[in-house]
Amino acid sequence: MATSVPSIDDVLRTGTVRSVFQPIVELDTGRVVAYEALARGPEGPLERPDALFAAARAAGRLADLDAACRGAALRGAVQQGLRAPMTLFVNVEPEVLDRAPLADLLAIASAAPGGLRVVLEITERALATRPAELLRTVERVRAVGWGVAVDDVGAEALSLAFMPLLRPDVVKLDLRLVQERPGPAIAEIMNAVNAHAERTGAVVLAEGIEHAGHLQTARALGATLGQGWLFGRPGPGPVAGAETAALTLPSQRPDTLTDDADRSPFGCLPTGAALRSAPKALLIELSKQLEREALRLGPASVVAATFQEARHFTPSTVARYRDLVERTGFVCALGEGLPVEPLPGLRGAALAVGDPVRGEWDVAVLGPHFAAALLARDLGDGGPDHERRFEYALTYDRETVVRAAAALLARVAPRPPAPVEAGLPVPARRSAAGPAAQAGPPVADPVWQHAVAALPSGVCVVDLRLPDQPLVYVNPAFERLAGLPRAELLGRNCRFLQGPDTDPVAAAAVRHAVAAGEECRVTLLNHRGPERTPWWNELHLTPVPGPDGAVAQYIGVQVDVTARVEAERALARERDRARVPA
Structure with a gap:
């Protein structure tokens, strides 16, 4: 029995x-x-x-x-x-x-x-x-x-x-x-x-x-x-x-960073900190410089910022912060009227009425070897927007920057749970009435599911409508290529497959194609499993429109072409040696 x-x-x-x-x-x-x-x-x-x-x-x-x-x-x-x-x-x-x-x-x-x-x-x-x-x-x-x-x-x-x-x-x-x-x-x-x-x-x-x-x-x-x-x-x-x-562990001080949740980043400045006065136009340029520092630091950096009101989160700001989300480790942006997810991957919070953060302009950048923060408070003197004046401090004191960043992170709303694995979407169908696309439902037919599961190529689905554009489907071949079980793959952005030796031009081509809603075929270096073994991925991305015609998901097909790339490189080296005169 x-x-x-x-x-x-x-x-x-x-x-x-x-x-x-x-x-x-x-x-x-x-x-x-x-x-x-x-x-x-x-x-x-x-x-x-x-x-x-x-x-x-x-x-x-x-x-x-x-x-x-x-x-x-x-x-x-x-x-x-x-x-x-x-x-x-x-x-x-x-x-x-x-x-x-x-x-x-x-x-x-x-x-x-x-x-x-x-x-x-x-x-x-x-x-x-x-x-x-x-x-x-x-x-x-x-x-x-x-x-x-x-x-x-x-x-x-x-x-x-x-x-x-x-x-x-x-x-x-x-x-x-x-x-x-x-x-x-x-x-x-x-x-x-x-x-x-x-x-x-x-x-x-x-x-x-x-x-x-x-x-x-x-x-x-x-x-x-x-x-x-x-x-x-x-x-x-x-x-x-x-x-x-x-086991001897370091002595931790009894005070806590989360006490700063009751005060603002500007309130984290030490008593007697030297304050300056400047118009908004100068703060814009100082903020952009700190953002550039964060981009230089890359994935090992945290960026925490405030924008007073949602209207100050302009289209040009959206473009800059989309780049920060893609290229740094963690980014949050808070302000009155800003949603808890101002754009995919950017974290926010629902600020309480009377929260002092609403009256501040703050940008804190924190990394392993770098700490800097612009902490400013609106003086409320009115006038044209770019001429509004703030009192501010630009600090590189690590302890102050940590406290300012923690004050904002202590307000950040939780990220929604990772999505449960979805069925594989099908390409959109063209309606007879016109070019507008209508997304098909997830494939529930077990024959299709088994067919995709049996493919030797890796297949994944990324949902652009969810924060940070996570994986919502992977087939067994993708699990083998990634070197991780699907439980550790679903809910993550595909960028974790990349590494510092991945060609930034190839990675940028993928980002630009997704931003434009276009197909993309590129070969780039990925890394497999916890041991991060490098392998060459021939990646083909296909957009899947949603009911409104906008791209809702991407289907990615991955093929391991490491042997081909290495053979091509070996042949190129032989040719280079043959050109060198004896």
């Missing part, structure tokens, strides 16, 4: 979520200083965490599963005798960071056995999704004595941009940093991480250490802690006979 496969509801009802523990060691001494709690389901299809969380996400039970994992981590730690001076690393799912009852988090902290230190791990996915909630949650759990770690740093540049705002106690390097050959991207990441560690005393932890070569690389990158199969695989409890020691 066949055994029935448990559903996620069964798993949660029966309490069969459990934790296994992987050691974290000092690289110089080999002593165990902490354990990371990793979730596991019951034996069978839901045992692996990716399958477990995918099932919970599909069933709308992610918050319940996340709470069950935290409970299992603490219960397992207590049962296995993890006590002082040991530290326990616990993960939290970013989608439910603010919805997970904070009382549960605090209860775990208060119920932990005497002296057991807890470190809350946050992944990059939490950073841009709910920044206001993230800042508040991080600082409240820190207030009860927990530490904070940012996980998978380096997988995307956004974690580097948010590091000054989160002030993590532990920076966990993505495993590819110790497992790949050094290159420009790794150098950029390590410059940012080491700068943060030097300023704050944060501890650097390298993941994915599997052999002595990885250990040597981790030390060279500045890591003092390590985690990986070289030190022990995840198991039911502490490593037998392992020497242990206490």
Whole structure:
């Protein structure tokens, strides 16, 4: 008789979520200083965490599963005798960071056995999704004595941009940093991480250490802690006979950045700051210069700005901020009458009546090695718009810039949840009455679905109507090309496939085609999976109009042409050598 496969509801009802523990060691001494709690389901299809969380996400039970994992981590730690001076690393799912009852988090902290230190791990996915909630949650759990770690740093540049705002106690390097050959991207990441560690005393932890070569690389990158199969695989409890020691984390000041949510960026200026007076025309040029600095910094930067009123968010401003959204890590723009998503990917907020932000002109740019802010307040003297006068300060003090940026991020509205996977759209049909296109419904026919699923080429659908133009469909071939399961692909913008070595001309061609609603065929360098293996993608994009005739979605077809490109380059090198006289 066949055994029935448990559903996620069964798993949660029966309490069969459990934790296994992987050691974290000092690289110089080999002593165990902490354990990371990793979730596991019951034996069978839901045992692996990716399958477990995918099932919970599909069933709308992610918050319940996340709470069950935290409970299992603490219960397992207590049962296995993890006590002082040991530290326990616990993960939290970013989608439910603010919805997970904070009382549960605090209860775990208060119920932990005497002296057991807890470190809350946050992944990059939490950073841009709910920044206001993230800042508040991080600082409240820190207030009860927990530490904070940012996980998978380096997988995307956004974690580097948010590091000054989160002030993590532990920076966990993505495993590819110790497992790949050094290159420009790794150098950029390590410059940012080491700068943060030097300023704050944060501890650097390298993941994915599997052999002595990885250990040597981790030390060279500045890591003092390590985690990986070289030190022990995840198991039911502490490593037998392992020497242990206490983990020392930097002392965090008790004051919080989120207190600045009650004041404006201009109010973050220190007492006695020198103020100047200038007309709006000068502030426009100063703002544009800071925007250019952000573009130079690229994906590792945060831009936070205010515009007083929606009417000041002009078409030329929209064009500039569309470019910032595309080329920097995180951008928000707030003002009276501005929506919570002024344009795709640009974050906003519904400002309360009387919010002092409505009377300010602020632009804060923050990166790993750069901090600058224009903080201005309208003097209310009237007159022609370009002649209106403001009192302002242009500051490069990092602490002031961090506080000003946090004051705006603490107001940003949460991003809507990632869309559930849609069916594959069909190309628009031309009506007999005229050229206006009418979008066909999602393909529900299983024959079509199976046909697309069976294609050897990668197929994806991007929805232009949703914030940041996310993926809403991927076929199995796309998953293989991207090196990630669809649960980690849906809801993300395709730009994550690119890297610092991607030809900016090819990437710009894609952006321009999408902006114009045109077809596009281009070959560009992409990167596969967490290890970021480079491969050449022959990409063909086709627009799909919506009911109003405007482009609503894009269908992308990807083909791996790495062998062809490398052969062509080898042939070109041979020809070049043949032209060189002996």
